[in-house]
Amino acid sequence: MPLSAETVAQITDLLAQGATNRAIAAATGINKSTAAQYRARLGYGPAPKRPSPTRSTLTVEEKCLTYVRPVEGGHMEWTGRRTKANGTPVFTHHERTYTARSIAFRVAKGRDPEGYVTAECDYKECVAPDHLEDEPGRRRIRAQLAAVLGRATALTECTRGHATADHRKYLPDGSPYCGACAAQGKRARQAAA
Ligand SMILES: [Zn+2]
Ligand SMILES: [Zn+2]
Structure with a gap:
């Protein structure tokens, strides 16, 4: 049975407002698949997912x-x-x-x-x-601790020549170490494993 012009107008209106097929069905008394057909025919996109x-x-x-x-x-x-x-x-x-x-x-x-x-x-x-x-924050606060404890290094590079400014790191207790050497050591241990 064709829908009345009034119902079609109502469906059109609801589609324009972004209603779901379920909401249109509930408001007009048609079923959801009819609402979906009108949606497609009138060029509206798929029903919004709840x-x-x-x-x-x-x-x-x-x-x-x-x-x-x-x-x-x-x-x-x-x-x-x-x-x-x-x-x-x-x-x-x-x-x-x-x-x-x-x-x-x-x-x-x-x-x-x-x-x-x-x-x-x-x-x-x-x-x-x-x-x-994070990494920069950790470096900063551990360096401050090392300075307070008098453990900050005066060296400008490590025994393997890594620049202190770029590679100096500190353990949680403020002990200094070379980050580049530590990373190399870790890689070597992983390769040997
Ligand atoms: Zn805590
Ligand atoms: Zn080093």
Whole structure:
């Protein structure tokens, strides 16, 4: 049975407003496939998909913070998932997996980290945004510690000639070492393994 001009006008109107086939069917009493036929005939694109009811409305930063639990001393513990391989805190947001520390870092600094992110406090595996540093931040605060402890090196290069300015790094306790030599050593160990 052909639809009345009034119903067609109503369908046209609803399509123009971006209604779904389901909404058009409910409003006009036609079935969804008829609504789909009119949609195609009138040149409207595919029906908008309804967002999945399980799809989080949180931002990636907000989602990350739902998995942290404050512990004594201003530190935070990860209550979410960890990778099987090395226990790295991770979580999924809109079908993508993120490492907790890189997102927590972004919460504190408002930018993405350079290199990997570590907790520079004394709480093991802390994820408190304020306690995290990336490569440049780690270098800076460890160098400050070395200076305070009188461990900052006066040398301009290491025994293999790597420039201190570019390659000097510090352990968490402020002990200096050459980053270039350490990287070479790591590569050699991996090649030998
Ligand atoms: Zn901490
Ligand atoms: Zn070196």
